[in-house]
Amino acid sequence: MFDPVTLGALALRNRIVMSPMTRSRAGAGDVPTQLHAEYYRQRATAGLIVTEGIQPSPAGKGYCRTPGLYSAAQTEGWRRVAAAVHGEGGLVVAQLMHCGRVASRVNKNDGSDVVAPSAIRADGKIFTDVSGPVAMEMPRALHTHEVRFVVEEYRQAALNARAAGMDGVELHASSGYLPMQFLSSNTNMRTDRYGGSVENRIRFVMETLQAMGEAIGFDRVGMRVCPGLDYNDIDDANPAETYGLLLQEASALGLAYLHLVRRSFPLVDNFTLTKAHWRGRLILNNELTPKSAAAAIADSSADAASFGRHFIANPDLVYRIRQEVALSDYDRARVYTQGPQGYTDYKPANPA
Numbered sequence: 001m002f003d004p005v006t007l008g009a010l011a012l013r014n015r016i017v018m019s020p021m022t023r024s025r026a027g028a029g030d031v032p033t034q035l036h037a038e039y040y041r042q043r044a045t046a047g048l049i050v051t052e053g054i055q056p057s058p059a060g061k062g063y064c065r066t067p068g069l070y071s072a073a074q075t076e077g078w079r080r081v082a083a084a085v086h087g088e089g090g091l092v093v094a095q096l097m098h099c100g101r102v103a104s105r106v107n108k109n110d111g112s113d114v115v116a117p118s119a120i121r122a123d124g125k126i127f128t129d130v131s132g133p134v135a136m137e138m139p140r141a142l143h144t145h146e147v148r149f150v151v152e153e154y155r156q157a158a159l160n161a162r163a164a165g166m167d168g169v170e171l172h173a174s175s176g177y178l179p180m181q182f183l184s185s186n187t188n189m190r191t192d193r194y195g196g197s198v199e200n201r202i203r204f205v206m207e208t209l210q211a212m213g214e215a216i217g218f219d220r221v222g223m224r225v226c227p228g229l230d231y232n233d234i235d236d237a238n239p240a241e242t243y244g245l246l247l248q249e250a251s252a253l254g255l256a257y258l259h260l261v262r263r264s265f266p267l268v269d270n271f272t273l274t275k276a277h278w279r280g281r282l283i284l285n286n287e288l289t290p291k292s293a294a295a296a297i298a299d300s301s302a303d304a305a306s307f308g309r310h311f312i313a314n315p316d317l318v319y320r321i322r323q324e325v326a327l328s329d330y331d332r333a334r335v336y337t338q339g340p341q342g343y344t345d346y347k348p349a350n351p352a
């Protein structure tokens with residue numbers, strides 16, 4: 001875990017990656033603040049930080065207080081984050097998260113549409129500051145001619161990430177958000193070139209990766225998937241087929257890495273599937289311990305290992321793993337609250 005590794009253009013000093021985590025602390029205009037810079041600076045001894053999910057456009061926002069990467073002020077905010085992480089010798093990529101139908105209009109600042117591949121409501125509730133949990137909204141199906149505008153939003157956000165000095169981007173294609181809504185058979189009823197056959201259902205993701213890669217270099221673009229996941233009312237009839245083809249086609253692009261949330265489902269063991277179809281660097285995630293992560297890297301199951309929850313209360317996770325210092329537990333009540341409490345006030349084990 002402490003050996004360097006190269007993921008495309010990203011030269012990591014160790015193989016411990018900070019997994020993307022939404023923390024709902026964006027300021028006015030969905031701008032990352034000085035607090036974000038401090039939070040990520042504290043965790044910058046990771047070989048690579050993947051930021052919280054960031055909306056590439058106002059329509060991409062689903063939750064409250066998530067940051068964006070489309071306005072000049074947001075880009076400036078991320079510039080402070082990148083500078084803080086680089087100042088500690090770390091690397092940071094922006095996770096681009098378009099929530100699609102997993103959204104409430106209440107959480108959007110400008111009243112922009114809730115859009116999705118098809119007009120099928122996600123069964124479930126989403127938290128809002130104004131009214132607490134509310135039912136997710138019936139989305140409007142994107143017109144065929146609009147899809148390329150959404151792809152363009154991702155392309156521009158990738159360019160903004162680089163303009164902000166960030167090292168790359170990660171396409172969030174998991175957790176039931178827009179890319180996964182295109183991929184999955186229960187959320188994509190389209191009859192145009194973006195729906196129906198598996199070739200058509202993967203098209204949106206492929207076009208988005210293509211657009212971002214052409215803009216900033218494929219070796220600075222990663223993708224996160226969890227084939228088989230049913231979160232946010234996803235139910236793909238054949239995830240092995242869907243992701244088998246997606247991973248084959250994406251392998252040919254020469255991306256920096258694939259970030260796999262490893263899980264086994266009745267329809268698919270997604271690690272076995274990934275090993276069969278993905279050719280490229282692999283970051284492995286999900287419920288890893290220092291021990292299981294080290295084992296995964298040692299036996300070549302993965303090139304790097306990502307930790308989510310452990311990074312919340314252990315900003316110096318790399319030091320603690322190396323020194324075998326006990327890991328602290330995080331304050332569940334303050335994960336999505338505002339301000340520094342439960343965010344930047346976790347102390348390193350060795351303050352020096």
Ligand SMILES: Cc1cc2nc3c(=O)[nH]c(=O)nc-3n(C[C@H](O)[C@H](O)[C@H](O)COP(=O)(O)O)c2cc1C
Pocket residue numbers: 019020021022023052053095097172174175224261285286287288306307308309310335
């Ligand atoms: C508070 C919190 C927020 C999360 N937000 C995101 C997110 O924005 N994007 C994403 O891809 N995954 C998100 N995840 C999932 C984590 O990246 C990770 O996959 C998950 O926590 C499992 O890893 P772990 O067992 O090391 O925590 C989030 C998880 C937590 C706990």
